């Protein structure tokens with residue numbers, strides 16, 4: 001079975017596998033892609049938010065409260081005012097290095113280098129594994145003081161140790177245009193040190209489509225890449241890569 005992917009905005013995506021819908025970091029959905037996806041029919045809907053920043057978590061996802069099996073949130077969201085409106089019986093907060101499961105999914109969380117968590121979601125029926133980084137990245141701001149840049153690198157590399165060897169069918173990872181020449185440093189190390197089989201780049205609103213430069217992948221380890229820009233843009237991830 002293929003994975004059907006829809007880009008919402010920033011780090012927001014829908015992943016559909018059959019009747020299973022996973023929504024990640026839907027802070028804004030100008031094309032109403034989630035509503036359209038629900039209208040096509042579904043068995044289960046899980047809504048993830050990696051952390052509380054406005055560009056990852058927004059209360060409008062409460063519109064899907066009736067349809068959602070679970071809201072699965074990074075621990076920092078619990079402390080926000082917006083979180084109070086979510087139904088406690090179907091809202092799960094995850095600490096770092098936490099795990100949660102039901103009959104359909106197993107979810108593991110990792111630490112971020114910014115706020116909240118990143119998620120590794122395993123679909124039990126098919127064994128598919130999907131990683132969503134949230135704001136985990138090597139935030140290397142080129143104009144910043146050397147000391148801060150070193151701290152950012154250390155934080156990133158420390159967390160990468162926990163992710164080393166990770167196997168996933170698909171990873172969503174930031175390649176943020178604001179980082180200029182350093183925008184793909186985090187993604188490059190992430191791809192080198194894990195075994196992800198396809199990469200979707202995110203968190204780069206307003207910047208041109210990113211394509212991997214020569215040398216981005218280690219020799220013989222190239223994987224398919226999708227760098228969406230238009231809200232509502234869709235791809236199917238098949239055995240042959242991302243198909244329009």
Ligand SMILES: [Zn+2]
Nearest residue numbers: 053055056135
């Ligand atoms: Zn962000």
